[in-house]
Amino acid sequence: MNELNVRAAAAGEYDEVRVLFAGAMMFDSSPTELGRRMFEPERTLVVTDGPDIVGTTQALTRDLSIPGAVVPAAHVTGVGVKATHRRRGIMAQLISRQLREVPEAIAVLWASESGIYGRFGYAAAAWGMSYEIDLHRVGPSNVKTRPGEISELPADGAIKELAPLLQALQERRPGVSGRSDLKWQQHLEDKPDERGGKTARQILVHRDESGTIDGYALWRGKMHWTATGPANEVHLEELVAITPAAYQALWQHVLTLDLAGTLEFGFAAVDEPLQQLVTTPTALNRRVTESLWVRVTDVPRALEQRRYAVAVDLVLDVTDDLIPANTGRFHLTTGETVRCEPTDAPADLSLSTTELGAIYLGGRQLAEFAATGRVIEHTPGALTQATAAFNWPVAPVSLEIF
Template identity: 45%
Template structure:
């Protein structure tokens, strides 16, 4: 493999690795130098592999925070992992992923997987599922009474500061959500016409409490459709962010009542989306569950002591990690009253209560995958009766994790 050189990307590589990414994901057209994704690319965190003077593979990461149970934690947001079709099956992806994991300064890394089988090989666990809702809005109505407040329509780019204020207020309580700085907001609200794919421009609606405080917003777009019997427009909901139940309900009431529409789609919903419990016919929300955010623990003691827990626990974990040997071994996790005062220390002379792989810890980290469930399929082994139930309860959380943005 000496003719394949792994190195950090430079500004001169952007078009080249963009072309590799577009080809790998079958994206039409050539790299666009005006694409706003370029404004958030961090070249020092991008790897490329060069062969005969050509970039043939890439892997990158964004520096962002991630909401975890009880707080917000820096997390490497892995992205743009691609290998040119003419250079696959040569170990290039493994080389990049292994190098990247060894170089990540954060305690955890997260990604969206094109195929889950790829990243489980590198210790990533399925930490949050995602539900695509495809609602027949004529069959669905809210059961909750209308709340006092006002709805205000706007172009998202014109109200970024208000959107960001609401988002930042809600973020700490929503495991799986990622932080957004000004550059990310500019990228997410940019809306060139050539990228609309038959939809209208992106729209926003804000919910204002009678006090004047903006307590929530929805970003959405509309696709016009007609048949022989009349209109059947589709409302594509990009996200609903609400600081109060009233704001959440009124935003959904609005989205489900837009004239001429027949279908309301939310592509990145939670497995416990509150809407499911607010409508009269939840079956007609048409939810389809899939995988969402995958998480990799990079620094085990730092990761486990950086979140809160749902219950006290004192457990000895035997952890395997084929790629990062510093995580492997026996660890004692002690969590005090209130789920805080967390200690995680090596305990190599102690008998383990539970044996599991680092990917299983990653799956449980956001509180969305129960270790008890993983024990049912043999991925987690219990040595002390009751240990799995205790640690599974401790790792749980009151809100199901979800990622509402593919990066």
């Protein structure tokens, strides 16, 4: 039996890494030239058995909106182990080493198997809302749309119009991942053999009275008929609006398309204002699921780079079974500046990096974890103060599975 080795990938190993991950996830691999251009071998770890790659994980270089800031975040993806090499600790080796080596203060991922990542200090930090809207029941908007215009945008040249809107959303809502030009190109690829029977992607934009684009929606249609007539499917892929007028107009448009019976959308926020725009909210058929998972890799830096809803002055006793530098007491003070520094002072609260990851985007309450003993209050009132500080008025949302 060959010795298993962990190393960074080589520049020419994109195809092999892609094939291995596709096999682990049970989908057909289609390496592309764009994928090769985006490949970051120095941020890709592989496990080899002799000449063969049998395990891999990647950390993409992207930024993420957090409460009050947009910061670098390791976007973890491509985690897979060859079926012949399961149950040998390969995934644990890969994830542990990756978390110790990433230069960013936080790592984020979408968990295909949520039971795995909690073992490594990740925690679900954002909930996603998915819709299966009955367009025959949902009813027209109760809110009058303001003047503006909906039009279609050709895919060629769309990036320069859409990218600033995504950046503007990052300034407003945590959990949103930034996109490079290459990532935008990949995001807007529209290969006919990958449409699953749906139409080509439509890019809708809303222009305000001055002609400025202040919102967009990406959607596809699919023909469907029932015994009683047409009930076509609307598949909304993404909707970004930075003004109320754009939000109302774009939703009104996709909810009232002719011959349509259902609309599916999988990337809404839990505080999505959509229910204000319909007469029958129950027809939205909402389902809440875990979306973005967060792992704090550098406690002081992670806590200093976000902002807080109220001022705090607390000592946190933090434990981390994987990254020793994260274990200890940290003095967190907020105000015009945020400081988080090691200290020997008595702790106000005890918790682990898992709980810090869960509350990091402001979408979960710290008090939730005190109810199960995962957060311990040592100073009366500290839990209430910390819960209020880490909370954020806008729920985090992740717009894509990466």
